Amino acid sequence: MPGAIPASSSRLLDLVFPGDTNHHGTLFGGAGLALMDRIAFIAATRHGRVPFVTASVDRVDFQAPARVGELVELVARVSRVGRTSMTVEVEMVAEGLVSGERRLCTRGSFSMVAVPEGKTPGWCLPPLADMREPPGHGTCTSDIVFADQANSSGRMFGGEALAAMTKAAFVAATRHGRCITVLAASERVDFRAPVAVGSIVDTVATVARVGRSSMTVAVELWSEDLTSGTRTCTANGRFVMVAVDRQDRPVPVGGHETVDKLS
Known part of the structure; x- marks a missing residue:
């Protein structure tokens, strides 16, 4: 099932753009x-299914820099669960x-506290389960929809959804070919359901055809309700990425035979 992520582990992918960097790049x-x-x-919410706040950042070790133009992959795992708090370990x-x-840049430990609403006295978080990572299904990244990404109805802008989907397509294509890729075309995008502010969104990208x-x-763009865990496929599309050289001229996708997974 696309985006079927265990409650104890979540993943976020992002690109380092110039606006995110210091004068060292x-x-x-x-x-x-x-x-x-x-x-x-996200990891804490998926485990407890209640609102959380960050109580403290217990320790962060910066071991290596992430440079402009690189991909950063963050993996969060719940490592300890108390009655109303938990510890989440994060690596970047x-x-x-x-x-x-690939190189480890940063490792940190976050203390997250549940702020349940309408729970009975004596309520506590579920215990930590022994969960394993599921089999890989494309390139998957999780994020939260914030108010500045929404329209006046409190729903995610279509343009924000497209931006997330094209970024995921770029990462998947570049990882597959290990070459510079650019967006050449959007073949089709279908918006199936709205995404409310505060929802978790998973973007799942799979290379389906290589020429x-x-x-x-x-x-695919999946939305997930924070408290219920209900998941909905809210959009899906196909994007054509072209491998180029430093002069933006098309080049062969390195070392890959032609494949076709599309129906």
Whole structure:
């Protein structure tokens, strides 16, 4: 099932753009911490299914920089559960999109406290289960929909959904070919349901077709209610990505035979 993520683990992918960096061209520590806090919140909410707040950042170790143009992958796992609080461990790894080189940048521990509404006295969080990572299904990233991404009805803008989907298509295609890719076309995007502010959104991208210099990436956008866990496929689309050189000329997708997974 696309996006079937265990409650004890969540993943966020992002790209380091120039506006996220300092004068050295590396990711601001504060920007990295903000991403870590977001994925820690998602992991905590998926475990407890109640609202959470960050009580403390117990320790953060900055071991290596993430540079502009690199991908950062953050993985959060719930490591300890108390009556109304839990500890979430977060790691941030930088990845060179073309080289595929990966290095651990930052590791941190976040204390999250539940703020349940309408729960009976004596309520407590569910115990930590022994869950394993599910089999991989494309490139999946989780995030939260904030108010500045929504229209006046409190629903996610279609443009914000498209931005998330095209970013996921870029990451999936670049990881597949290990070459620079650009968006050539959007074949079709269907919006199936609205996404409310405060929802978790999972973007799942799978390389479905590879030609000589182009790749077609199928992308699904799933929304998840914070408290109920109800999941809905809210949009799906197909995007054509083209491999290019430094002069933006099409080049063969390196080392991959032509495949076709589309119906």
